[in-house]
Amino acid sequence: MHEELKQKLEFGVLWNLSGFFGSEAIRIVLKFVLAGLLIPKDFGIVSVAVLFISFLAIFQNIGASQAFIKIKNNSRKAKNTLFYIDALINVVAFGVAFFFAPQIASFFMKESPQLILTLTLMIRILVFERLIYIFAIVPSAVLNKQVKFKQLKLAQFIGTLSYVVVAIVLAFSGFGAWSMIYGQMVTSVVSTVMVFMFVPFVPSFSFSLKLAKKYVKFGKNLFVSSLVFIVRKEGNQAVVGRVLGASMLGIYHLGAVIMNVVIEGIEVAISNVLFPIFCQINSQKNKLRKLYFRVTEFGTLVVIPAIIGLVILAEDLTLVLIGEKWLPIVPIIYVLAIGALLRTLVFPAGSFFLAKGKPKIVKNLSLINFIIFVVLIYPFVIWLGIKGAAWVATITSIVTFVYYFAHLFVYIKEFLRNFLFVLLKYVVFSGIMAYAVYHVKNLFVMNILTLIFVMLVGAIVYFVLIYLFNEPVVRDLKDFIKEKDL
Known part of the structure; x- marks a missing residue:
């Protein structure tokens, strides 16, 4: 791969990530400010x-x-x-x-x-x-x-x-x-x-x-x-x-925005650049497998602790930042968190199969999820209200995970072993972080300062674990893209 192309790919990932999260971080802050008003x-x-x-x-x-x-x-x-x-x-x-x-x-x-x-x-x-x-x-x-x-x-x-x-x-x-x-x-x-x-x-x-x-x-x-x-x-x-009606839609919309911003940021920002990289190394099966798991690891590094932390602090964040009138978003966040976690574990799969020349795998999944959505959305909303809409979104995420997992098991050598290694590592780290956050938050009456303190404790615990037990995956991914034989 030419040096100029490598630099464009590398900086493409960085700018897509920074651009999305910079803009979306601002939008999330704005959503909370406006929700309070x-x-x-x-x-x-x-x-x-x-x-x-x-x-x-x-x-x-x-x-x-x-x-x-x-x-x-x-x-x-x-x-x-x-x-x-x-x-x-x-x-x-x-x-x-x-x-x-x-x-x-x-x-x-x-x-x-x-x-x-x-x-x-x-x-x-x-x-x-x-x-x-x-x-x-x-x-x-x-x-x-x-x-x-x-x-x-x-x-x-x-x-x-x-x-x-x-x-x-x-x-x-x-x-x-x-x-x-x-x-x-x-x-x-x-x-x-x-x-x-x-x-x-x-x-x-x-x-x-x-x-x-x-x-x-x-x-x-x-x-x-x-x-x-x-x-x-x-x-x-x-x-x-x-x-x-409008009030219930407002609650559902805010809950969905809060839960989806991180996972969609990872998907959109990396997918814009990931597909051409996969295409470049399509004939190198071992290199392709390594890149798939490096990218998956990068996503889980960010998303798993973010989602678990959000679930633990959902009620406190709602009460402190936007008030009691918005408490109905909390169960929406709980339900959507299940699907968000599962989507994180297979988010590079679409780009992987397109690069392998298997677009039908991606297309068939879209059609399956579309049919599930059309069949379930109306009865679930009638039955469960806004939680029903959240469950339909989560069901399609579960289907996406199972569908891609089954196909990746066929196309990637030693997929299950590598997948479990990536998953278990960050689940354990995030679980320790969650334990610390849960017990520390129970020591305080929550306000904006104590909330920030609790989140800082969680972040410090998590990244100390990363530093002690895992080499920085971001640097690892960057070095991989810059390898001369890529």
Whole structure:
């Protein structure tokens, strides 16, 4: 592997991780601040608007950008073709959403005409927010193609920071749920402007029908996968909002955000770079096996203690940071923690099987989970309320774990032995940490200072164990990527 490519891969991982966790750490802090200022119904109303816009946002991922990145054509005409394809699809999709916003709002908000009007206005404003992104389509694709993750993540981070400032100021000023909507508008403008500054692009009147056909052909399968993913990811919130109302949706949304941020951060940040690395060493079975377990170990190093710590402190964190009105999120966190732990143990599997030329394994899992979701979500929500939605998400995670585990057992030599070694090591470390945290927290009446102290105790205990009994896995992974024979 050329030295330049190795550096791009290495820094790609670092920038994807730092960019995601920098932005998401800020967003989590913001969620807690806003939760203390707002009521669950405010979160629920915004969640409905955002989840509908998120569903439409899959049209911004029809695969044209990925095709542009893959195809070796950087001409002006290629960029224009990408711009006009994505712009046209987005204008049509979000135009339909703008005109049908009242009907969408009526479907979800049965409580009052005022809520329907509020949600209608929110959807229409968020439509404009997403249309702003059209001007970032080509600059973002160019930066991705050039593997310039630093600029992309910097734009994301600054945009998120602006969101925090605007949302908190407006929330303190009494804007309620609208503080999050206006904050979302600002972050889109700021992020788009920054990306545009890195790669200025003004479309001209040139278009290639030949390239357009290639882009659409390449992207159609990706679009279907994205559609299945977004229905599974956002569908539970849609059913909760429809059946249980805005307040219950607000509670479920906050619990899901808190639980999923770490595991999704690991998955998204590393997967962006992991696939090309797997492809580079696909013919070297021993090297591929080693890398799979190194990456799995990196994920478990971070996620297992974070999830176990969150479960132990869930009630204390809720009472201290956002108040008693949000206590119903605690059982949601408990249920989602099961699935999050299992997903952590197999998160590199998708990239592994794609690199092995086995996309059907990944596709079949998506279809299985989609069917499970469609069959279970409505009856579980009727039966168990918001905990039912959490259990459906957890069941699909259990299926994902069992499915990938069975296939990895076939494709990776000595998989079970290596898997148990990675798992047991960090379960033991995290268990000792959990024991210390549980007993230390019972010595105090919880407030913000004692809560910070207890979390510091847990972190110190855990990393002392890592230092004493395990070489730093982050340095190990970095050294592995930099090996000359990779």
